[in-house]
Amino acid sequence: MPQFKVNVKWGRTLHKEVVLDTDLEPNVFKAQLYALTGVPPDRQKVMIKGAIIKDDDWGNTSITNGSMVLLMGTVEGSSDKPASSDGEKEDPTRPKDTGEPAPVLKIPTGLNNLGNTCYLNATIQCLKIIPELRNSLEDVAKSSNQSQRHLCSGLQNLYKCMDEAHKLGLTSVSPSSLLDLWFALFPRFCELTENGTYRQQDASEAWNEIVQTLQRTMNVGPQEKSLIDKYFRGTYDVQYKCTVEGADPVTQSTEQFYQLSCFITKDVNYLIDGLKLGMTDSVTKKSTVLGTDVEFTKTSSITRLPTYLTVHLMRFYYKGEKKCNAKIKRPVNWVEFRCL
Template identity: 45%
Template sequence: MPKVSVKVKWGKEMYPDVEVNTDDDPVVFKAQIFALTGVQPERQKVVCKGVTLRDDSWANFKLSNKALVLVMGSKEEDVPAAPVEQTRFVEDMNESELASALDLPDGLINLGNTCYMNATVQCLKTVPELRTALLKYDQSSGGGTAGALTSALSETMRALEGGGAGACAAAVARLLHALHAAAPRLAERGAGGQLAQQDASECWSEIVRALRSRLPITPEPDSKSLVEKYFGGTLDVELVCSEADEPPTKSSETFLQLSCFISQDVKYLQSGLRSKMSEQITKMSDTLGRDAVYTKTSKISRLPAYLTVQFVRFFFKEKESINAKILKDVKFPLELDVYELCTPELQERLAPMRNRFKELEDASVESALGTKNKSHGDSKKEAKRKTILPYWFHNDVGSNNSGYYRLQAVLTHRGRSSSSGHYVAWVARGDNWLRCDDDTVTPVTEDEVLKLSGGGDWHCAYLLLYGPKILEIPHEEEEPMVTDITGEPAGDPPTALA
């Protein structure tokens, strides 16, 4: 009997006919209780017939129809509200009032060391094409564990679109269950039976892997997936042996993210990316009949619309058997230009759109200087409508046709090990930034985001998500057709970023 209807009693409150599915993890039931009572799962003690419910198992916790379930635990104290007639200042508001006043989006409840998953979801939610695809996803389409994970993420996205705290809590619980089924290693528990903290980068990779197989961009079975189109890039790779006179070996590789290795000399993201593009490796030499040193040089031949960058901050420390953390300060920009990392052929294709950005920038400077020299009355002109130019090449939807990117999400970690500490998402919404710390969402400034570069025990950037820099030009009645370097139409304007 996997599904039963029980009565839940919390203090003086009684909630009859609460449906429980014992095929789900107990955390799903605790999420339902949170939706009813507002008591966070980690603060709940759930008892039936003298037996306390564990987070990881229904063992010995026998439920039957109409069984009485007692819940003990209190909600976190709310900050007392000021009298209605008094003026309320932002600085004086508690988190709930601030969210209501600023129309902040919902956060995601922490079910016990699940901040790594919550932060990953909030970052991926900033990609409008991905969010739209998930909202339209057919949750009954099957697909094994990858399909279940995609379906659960779809449900979570729908809950975040306005489903309320209860819907979000239940969706997060099901997402966690699906993630554990797809990647059992992420279901590890500590000595006390509680869920262990996991690496957000592993969670990110697992979710993206599932989405890659379940979100095709068109119905044709041989078409590339949405993930490959919008997140996937290509590298032209050349290997040159440093110890023998061998002809260079050329090949092509694909990537879904770039790595920024942190050494003593790396102080900026750009230099960390450059160092990875030229490195020394050891491989078997057919000429020498032994391992030899090769210089591996990589250049980007296809840029994705959304560029994921991982700071390689963790390394395995054998003595303590932990993934220790590199706290070094590595600066990253709000706007990133990767032109120098590209092949000459791609650089040539990027040139036309880069010239358009330069022309618009020069025109803006001239306009600003002209306005300064005019009277106040002359400067009052009706704002012109803007035309959004496509950010991809006409024959490659989901690519980047300029090499310019704008930061739209940062996933940070605070602590000394990937298996401990706390993960938080910092996401752009329009011209503003939000800090998504599990179910607490608060506004932050760009300066606060730039301070996430590391150097101490504060949150430091672990994963960066850059989106395409959008070119908006003044709308003209006879706006010329936008073309790429081939002279072909560049395509329809992109979906506006959320």
């Protein structure tokens, strides 16, 4: 990728070695500038070598390492009026001294780590902020599987406990009751190490188990539609193209998804890059013309995003020489994207 390290000058502030990727639209770079300066993209005027950069096109601007980028614009709520009689403008990045105590960040009550149980804690807390789920937990539809109702009741009781603890100013509570229920329902998560502690587990697997249980258990609306289907399911158009010339014609279909995968490589810097990698894949299936298994190129494009989009960061891969899973620690930044 043609990435450059440029210097961004905004008023009196100079940001050095900011990564600029011309393979991505200027909107992505403007989102970076928003994170650096607090100036919203719609209030930004970005200039490189005297040329104004548009939102969707870099134009013919020549960019190299060390290029100077001039950013003009103010943060939301700031004023362009001079702050002093000498005509100098106030630095919008400097917090104003109002004489009042700084506001305290209200952090929700969390869960204690009971020994490598962070994977479950993170999953539970992620689901807790979904209001539709919280409302439906209080009125769980009848299920033929008693254990499924137990999981919903366990989640509801823990969430109520966390809410009450937050009112009392407590920073965390113990999820021991739900953890016991979790191990009873899904014994494979109860593996112990040689030292007698719980083994590390994958949060994605815990997420899938909980979501699939809720999908079978929780229904909403007059047609008893699954809550998970209503709020977590998306659709995309899929095209299958045979790689063997003269074989099967191109076929189109519509498929559903409940989560997207973000594949992480050395070239992936942003979430959208990893998601795009997952939109194209090679699959092997039987050719209706040749009668044998051949390779097809599968290309997907999203037609409907769910209300709550689940993204799985593919951070683990199998190392054959060491016969173990290795973690990819490369940071992946999030920027707003419109469609894939």
